[in-house]
Amino acid sequence: MRGLMLAGLAGEAEPYRRLLDELSRLLRAFYGRRCPPGVDAEDLVQETLIAVHTRRATYDPGQPFTAWAYAIARYKLIDALRRGRAHLRAPAEAADELFAPPEAPGGADAAMAARDLARVMAELPPPTRELIHETKIEGLSTREAADRHQMTESAVKVAIHRGLKALGGKYGGASADED
Known part of the structure; x- marks a missing residue:
């Protein structure tokens, strides 16, 4: 084309x-x-x-x-x-799909998604951004991420949850009180 x-x-x-x-x-x-x-x-x-x-x-x-x-x-x-005031909502269970590696097949859609993801992730504090990137994109376990950052596994899970919840509240249309 x-x-x-x-x-x-x-x-x-x-x-x-x-x-x-x-x-x-x-x-x-x-x-x-x-x-x-x-x-x-x-x-x-x-x-x-x-x-x-x-x-x-x-x-x-x-x-x-x-x-x-x-x-x-x-x-x-x-x-x-x-x-049209139409709103698209994705269930929280589908959040992992947002974090597909940029080299995944998909052409233009994948390139646009990678660019948008980088822009959105830049709004998070660096430690939270790193934890989400390591666990959701790189595929580290919470245990491995905890060891890497000298944190407890629970603290890693809480940081990831809060980061994703903040992004969901800002971009997903969910209120801050919803889980």
Whole structure:
């Protein structure tokens, strides 16, 4: 798709049309998996195609095209959720899925998730951030993390729980009193 975008930026109409057709198909699948009831996926596809077209000059040819396009799509979905006051909630049991290693398969979604995770984790105090990273991303046991930081296992568990709860309260829509 990058080649089609570059050809389109060079003024070639046919490759650009093929790019938009292919991107339409990918966006329908992207939004089909993510849109809650009440959010029209087809409207979002059209809004995203318009945004890609109007912002095409901001595309960096040195970067993957799909990551750029999916970033636009993600922001369009967030805008639609805000407009409709729709809220997506994930159960606390699914928190481990947020901490998949960045090198995991998944392409643009994985790259965006890794970038977002780094941004969110930067808001935590360094000791808590390190404990969460070591246990949830690196796969250390709480015992190993406790030994590494000269803490008790209970203190590690409490720090991780409080860190995840703070992030959940800020980004997950849960109140601070919920567990």
